[in-house]
């Protein structure tokens with residue numbers, strides 16, 4: 282009999298092997314402190330503090346008032362798939378057939394479909410450590426295996442072609458990279474993406490690229506892997522750049538021959554992506570919405586610039602500045618090799634909530650922490666002042 286306590290309770294072994302976020306413990310602590318009247322500054326939250334832009338809300342409300350509340354096709358509204366294809370043409374100069382866009386409940390839903398469609402039992406998915414922790418668990422629930430490859434600051438926390446060569450085995454199916462990445466915000470350049478694509482092709486494998494933070498770029502223009510490799514698979518979402526986390530809408534771009542399998546799986550697993558969210562998304566690419574999103578990007582850039590200059594004097598080294606997303610991954614080795622208890626003490630003693638590196642993998646996880654700049658500049662300044670006082674700087 283397995284010693285896994287969840288199995289003993291009758292849960293599957295896989296349920297017992299999916300780790301909860303450690304930051305949830307920090308969040309629960311933060312909520313308890315807040316309920317007791319403490320002022321907590323939230324730098325742990327992985328979603329923008331801006332609501333969905335008005336034109337998108339208006340579009341969803343109008344659609345619902347017009348009675349558009351039923352299921353859509355499993356792959357999403359054809360007009361939204363066409364709009365996405367137009368967006369890729371206009372913004373990234375790539376010509377992708379609307380048929381290759383698969384809408385799903387978030388990038389999470391898209392990865393669920395992709396994992397169901399492509400991963401067999403025992404196959405491996407190569408991933409960077411540190412990385413967004415949920416991705417490896419999608420492999421796990423399909424009895425495949427997310428293989429973490431240590432990626433330090435010297436590699437800008439990203440998989441390299443050499444990693445592909447070293448770690449690829451007979452059972453490896455694909456490599457999944459993220460650009461911009463969570464928790465580090467690093468971006469893969471078109472040349473780097475192209476080199477990765479070639480390395481993966483040399484192994485007859487697949488390159489999956491999580492582009493969910495696309496558009497939240499601070500050091501260069503937004504990119505897509507599709508401009509350098511038409512065979513790559515893209516995961517993306519309306520959650521972050523478009524400010525729609527709670528609406529649950531994302532998409533994948535896949536080779537056309539995979540679409541029927543994804544369609545069948547989508548019909549079975551969730552019937553269709555959420556209808557109001559899709560009508561809201563139809564207004565995402567209007568100039569009015571884009572102007573709002575650009576202002577928000579500029580606001581995030583100001584916050585990033587502020588933290589980049591304010592954190593190092595406190596002792597939080599930033600080995601690699603983020604090019605995108607809304608995170609700074611800082612080296613806190615001066616203070617700790619146990620990032621979870623460090624974050625807990627920081628919260629208890631300063632009221633500033635940050636995320637421990639242990640949530641993103643194993644490699645150097647005890648000495649790193651993530652700061653999310655998803656709160657306004659004044660609150661960031663207050664957080665820095667509190668940390669400064671606490672650290673006696």
Ligand SMILES: Cc1ncc(COP(=O)(O)O)c(C=O)c1O
Pocket residue numbers: 327386387388389390413459462463491493517518519520526530531
């Ligand atoms: C790197 C990365 N990929 C995917 C997701 C999932 O996003 P969603 O399902 O909201 O589209 C997240 C959410 O934080 C993320 O950080």
